[in-house]
Amino acid sequence: METLYPRLILDALSNVRYPGNGKNIVELGMVEDDIRIDGNTVSFSLIFDKPTDPFVKSLVKAAETALTTYISPEVDVKDRIGVKFRNPNPAPRPDNPLKGVKNIIGVSSGKGGVGKSTVASNLAVALARMGYKVGLLDADIFGPSVPKMFGVEDEPIYAENVDGREMIVPVERYGVKVLSIGFLVDRNSPVLWRGAMASRALNQLITDALWGELDYFLIDMPPGTSDIHLTLVQTLAITGAVIVSTPQEVALADARKGLAMFRDDKVNVPVLGIVENMAWFTPAAHPDERYYIFGRDGAVKLAEEFGVRVLAQIPLVGSICEGGDSGAPIALRDSITGEAFMNLAGNLVEAVDERNRALPPSAKVETHS
Numbered sequence: 517m518e519t520l521y522p523r524l525i526l527d528a529l530s531n532v533r534y535p536g537n538g539k540n541i542v543e544l545g546m547v548e549d550d551i552r553i554d555g556n557t558v559s560f561s562l563i564f565d566k567p568t569d570p571f572v573k574s575l576v577k578a579a580e581t582a583l584t585t586y587i588s589p590e591v592d593v594k595d596r597i598g599v600k601f602r603n604p605n606p607a608p609r610p611d612n613p614l615k616g617v618k619n620i621i622g623v624s625s626g627k628g629g630v631g632k633s634t635v636a637s638n639l640a641v642a643l644a645r646m647g648y649k650v651g652l653l654d655a656d657i658f659g660p661s662v663p664k665m666f667g668v669e670d671e672p673i674y675a676e677n678v679d680g681r682e683m684i685v686p687v688e689r690y691g692v693k694v695l696s697i698g699f700l701v702d703r704n705s706p707v708l709w710r711g712a713m714a715s716r717a718l719n720q721l722i723t724d725a726l727w728g729e730l731d732y733f734l735i736d737m738p739p740g741t742s743d744i745h746l747t748l749v750q751t752l753a754i755t756g757a758v759i760v761s762t763p764q765e766v767a768l769a770d771a772r773k774g775l776a777m778f779r780d781d782k783v784n785v786p787v788l789g790i791v792e793n794m795a796w797f798t799p800a801a802h803p804d805e806r807y808y809i810f811g812r813d814g815a816v817k818l819a820e821e822f823g824v825r826v827l828a829q830i831p832l833v834g835s836i837c838e839g840g841d842s843g844a845p846i847a848l849r850d851s852i853t854g855e856a857f858m859n860l861a862g863n864l865v866e867a868v869d870e871r872n873r874a875l876p877p878s879a880k881v882e883t884h885s
């Protein structure tokens with residue numbers, strides 16, 4: 517066998533490619549400058565970014581094989597390749613950034629404009645009226661309407677220094693702690709740009725905000741299925757999802773996609789139930805009459821199909837819309853409609869209790885970078 521020298525070793529190792537980017541381990545700087553040669557015996561180290569690199573074992577094996585194949589089968593390198601990591605202890609992501617929060621509920625819809633924010637806002641107020649500690653995060657980048665529904669659009673947002681970290685203080689209204697993506701991302705900027713900004717801004721609203729102790733943390737999610745949903749399930753262990761739909765066919769078709777997304781193996785968020793909004797129209801002058809203008813019981817049938825609860829049927833009434841516009845959700849009032857949202861809150865509490873008894877806590881969705 518010819519005499520070994522470092523260049524020969526490096527030339528042989530340049531045949532080993534890092535899976536994924538196709539570059540060889542020498543040009544990637546993965547071969548440490550510690551090659552030792554003693555007769556036929558060769559030892560050196562390979563440097564990986566982090567211990568979680570999935571290719572550590574296979575690349576060590578490939579490097580051994582490269583030396584015995586391209587130089588000589590007599591090269592003695594087996595079990596002599598060390599492994600080092602540039603970031604041996606990557607800062608662990610906080611497992612649950614909301615330590616004091618018991619239940620995280622995503623309020624979602626397949627289609628825009630079905631009343632998801634109205635339901636989320638009234639549900640939050642109703643839970644607070646029942647005595648629970650409630651937070652509401654408006655994550656709907658396409659139409660952040662929670663600030664308007666709570667009348668806090670022009671409220672200044674303060675930060676408080678906690679242990680050297682600037683923490684955002686949620687606005688408190690009607691017993692609910694509220695923050696909205698609309699506070700951070702300019703509502704007049706184009707949707708595309710907002711999308712790019714949104715994931716970071718959302719993370720900030722979750723991890724850099726003083727949510728404190730909460731029984732229920734509601735998230736008004738964007739309609740449909742999007743990157744924002746992925747960001748949320750990766751940042752938070754969501755207890756369960758509530759799907760809002762009208763009885764209309766097009767809304768139901770989209771709600772079905774939303775249900776499938778939450779149930780997907782990779783997302784795996786339990787669906788707590790469906791809220792049928794605008795279930796019927798009741799004119800103010802004829803409170804006993806019901807007109808099924810968007811169809812009848814569509815969401816109820818969808819719930820049956822997927823084996824989930826109907827958490828509430830909310831009628832289409834002028835006072836719900838007025839409540840939203842005036843910044844005072846209808847659930848604050850003791851009216852028939854206010855009562856509908858109190859019932860929804862009661863049913864949700866039951867569904868969450870049942871879910872927590874039957875299933876282990878949700879886990880965040882892990883992805884490989």
Ligand SMILES: Nc1ncnc2c1ncn2[C@@H]1O[C@H](COP(=O)(O)OP(=O)(O)OP(=O)(O)O)[C@@H](O)[C@H]1O
Pocket residue numbers: 625627628629630631632633634635656658659660661739793794830831832833834835836837838840841
């Ligand atoms: N049950 C209801 N009765 C009367 N008006 C309603 C009802 N539900 C929602 N609305 C009104 O419908 C409009 C849309 O509601 P909302 O903003 O809650 O929908 P959304 O699904 O969150 O929409 P987006 O996807 O744009 O965020 C609002 O003006 C709201 O006041």
